[in-house]
Amino acid sequence: MSFCVDKLCCVRGNTTILSDVSFELATGDCLILRGPNGIGKSTLLNTLAGLAPQGHGTSTLDPDDIAYSGHLDAIKFQLTVAENLQFWAGVYGTNTVASVMQGFGLTELANRPAGNLSAGQKRRVGLARLLVSDRKVWLMDEPTTSLDADHTALITKMIDDHCQSGGIAVLSTHIDLDIKNAQTLELSQFKPEQARNNDVFLEGSF
């Protein structure tokens, strides 16, 4: 299990946000994306997940290996916590909801409608989905947003365990996470020098 990203360009609209991003990850690796606001962390993660159109470059990441978690939590407010996770278990064809809820301290919230959880509790439900989906490569956008110190530690450990047991994680963050063997990728270096624009209509002159 490994994948390789080669000279990938990330675009939003017609603007190239990042150019020539290259890295390689193998089993057990964890890559932390860093960089100031608006540099393109979310864009890169979306591109890897196949949720954004890809510019030049290649990525050998197999879509069927991905579990994605973005800025939004992808939970249904009308369903209870357990029903939310159960649904994802159904979609991914897995069967680990009970143990995952246990591990996340969600058991006591299991029958609460997800809508009236606190911000951090919602986030936890969103992250629990990654475990439920039982995929190899985790793409996580600022997973520790709105989590308190204890739960940040819990999530860090969860990512650690995932990588230890042969998974791969790519995540963005603004705070320092204590993950063993993590590589850090500073995205500022990939910013096109003069905000490049790959629009065909800019070629030539007329």
Add this chain to the structure above:
Amino acid sequence: MSFCVDKLCCVRGNTTILSDVSFELATGDCLILRGPNGIGKSTLLNTLAGLAPQGHGTSTLDPDDIAYSGHLDAIKFQLTVAENLQFWAGVYGTNTVASVMQGFGLTELANRPAGNLSAGQKRRVGLARLLVSDRKVWLMDEPTTSLDADHTALITKMIDDHCQSGGIAVLSTHIDLDIKNAQTLELSQFKPEQARNNDVFLEGSF
């Protein structure tokens, strides 16, 4: 300019989340609410802002002094950054949009639709509203969520300045913010021992 919160109870649904919260703030004070996820920080802020029903207890905070910023950014994705702030300036009857955008480094984003900003950029627009509204008391729920280190420092300074110039700020956070003269209130102490319930339907027995 000062206000005093006395034995305030915060409720969600029929559950008392916090009981007997008391504190007093005067000009220049900054209160940081701390506590684990789900303890009731957002609930307390909402109750102070008058957005949640109030249980027992009193708060002498005048609704007309408040500028509130919650977990959500209250920005319109279809409008540009400048238009968003202009709108709030219109609502609050102020006239400081240009200088605020300058101070927040939003000038170069001014004509971008707010919808395709990055998470941190959106947050900044949301916080800029507080300055635009020109109110004395700021209530802020995790203001630094998704902000990078530089911008966190910027916001910290902005809060500092606000308090220095005679304002008051109440905010919740999970990370340590470097604000001068800030008092910290740990909310865990107000958690009702056995999750207390002030519901009339719990009285007596039948």
Add this chain to the structure above:
Amino acid sequence: MLALFLRDLKLAIRTGGGFGLALAFFLIVVMFVPFGVGSDLTLLARIAPGILWIGALLACLLSLDRIFQLDAEDGTLNVLATSPIPLSGVTVAKSMAHWVTTGLPLTIAAIPLGYLLNLPSIAYAWLFVSLFIGTPALSFIGAFGAAITVGIKRGGLLLSLLVLPLYIPTLIFGAVTVIKAVEGSNPMPSLMFLAGLTLLSVVIMPFASALALKANLS
């Protein structure tokens, strides 16, 4: 309040066209009728006043959930509730913006669409006046329904269920005005009722909506 009104107008235009779309819906509903009931001109002429009023009403209905839901979802409503504008003022600004972006264009569009349905020529003026006077009631009543259902995710259908019975008097007085005009009898009494209804809605609905919004704030 003016700022809110103007912003709502701007958003309606920006979001894929608030104006155009209510109109288009109206057009299509009116177009569907000949497909559904056949193209007999005398039949169409007879049902034209009713269909035009019903079409305008449905077009109006379809955009009601925008009034508060969007602002609630992105947190704007919470901030507005702590702003200097009272909630009843918020409702007034939003109802008026809704009327300008739907009621007014519908009123104007009804004239050419009346022609499609073979509406007799004496009735056009009355159709215009009755819609002009009646549609503000639709917006203000609709805003009330939107305020009640604002806490419910995608409460569009519940909203319709709550609002439609409240629309009945407006529809009846409006349609009767035009029918009376077609029949050659006096449309003034029903037009007066319609005006009264609109006045009543404009006066009481903002307060009822403010109450509902207040109850819905979390």
Add this chain to the structure above:
Amino acid sequence: MLALFLRDLKLAIRTGGGFGLALAFFLIVVMFVPFGVGSDLTLLARIAPGILWIGALLACLLSLDRIFQLDAEDGTLNVLATSPIPLSGVTVAKSMAHWVTTGLPLTIAAIPLGYLLNLPSIAYAWLFVSLFIGTPALSFIGAFGAAITVGIKRGGLLLSLLVLPLYIPTLIFGAVTVIKAVEGSNPMPSLMFLAGLTLLSVVIMPFASALALKANLS
């Protein structure tokens, strides 16, 4: 896919009743017609087939925006797009859930509502069959419209505008089936066309929707 289908049903029931509300809307549209066009029973009988079909179509239309919009807003759609279910499968599951929660109840409700409009008694069976066969097309076409407008905040009206012209053939063949039955001529040809239309929609729409969703992902 089954999980998605079941979850959509659950959400429809949970959110203030997906079933009940399309029905209620249908009831009210049908109720409005006599207010608009007068209570003459022979007139009502003549326009009944068309009105019933148009009413069902509008009730169906009103709940279309739920199909994808909610999932897009809370990020579920992004996750679904990276899940083992292909996007066309997602569309099929959601279209079917939509039909079960709206098309099917509407079909059943049309019978008593037909009575309110004085529909001739020979036509009931045909009304039922035509709606039963035709409404799946409405759901699958509607899902396509919903997929196209999913990126647009509260694109309800744009959605209607896109979908309504696509509904025209279904409406025509459906209404003609019932009208023919009322007139005593043979309704089978149009019913066959209707069935063909439904088959076509069921086969091609999921792929078109998947394409639209793909393009709309950000």
Add this chain to the structure above:
Amino acid sequence: MPDLGKYADTVILAYIVSFVFLIGLVGLTWLQSRRAKRILATEETRNGK
């Protein structure tokens, strides 16, 4: 049984429909009441009272 004449069907049908509704309402009320009692009882015991 009184002689209902030619309208027998109508009258009987009206009475049947009404009784079905009334009995349905009473039955529903009874069922819901029983269910509520049960739910409350389990909740009270869980609460240790």
Add this chain to the structure above:
Amino acid sequence: MSLWEYANPVKFMGLSSRLIPTLSVLTILCLVTGIVWGFFGTPDDYKQGSTVKIIFLHVPSALMAINAWMMMLVASLVWLIRRHHVSALAAKAAAPIGITMTLIALGTGAIWGKPMWGTYWAWDPRLTSFMILFVFYLGYMALWSAIEDSDTAADLTSILCMIGSVFALLSRYAVNFWNQGLHQGASLSLDKEQHVDDTFYYPLLFCIAGFVLLFVLLVLIRTRTEIRLRRAAALAARNV
């Protein structure tokens, strides 16, 4: 001791449990007397034949359909002004009864209409207003079930009930304005000319009394149910 004390759930439960047995006996007595007398003990009408017997179900249910809404309005106002929880729950409890009464009135009316007017349904103002009333009930109940938080739901349904009452009244006038009807006018009035014949009048009074009692009884029972559910929810919330 003021009436408001019964707005306390415990007090209400105590009082209602004492009232229910007597009330049940009275209800059954009145209903049985009225219906048996009406069905077996009255002659046919010279014009309407035996169908006149439908009046013993039709009129009481029609009256209760309207009165149930009135009661909901009063209870809603009490909730909005004095915030007595039992009052809000009583309004919630009354809605299903009201809608059933509406359906009975519509059903018996429709069945009666077939021999009298030649159709089950006509767009007569009276019938139409009942249809509208039905939709109001439907909306009210749908709103209750769509909102989770019980106090918010009580607030919103109360506001809806208030505004709905105003518009229900307006609809009534609008509908009368729109169409002259087939239906008879009110004949329970004191005006002797319009009064139904005494032979029908007295059993009808029993039936009306029976329906009123039935309504009160069911509202009490259903309010008790709502209170229990509410308490169970409160206990569950405390136990998380």
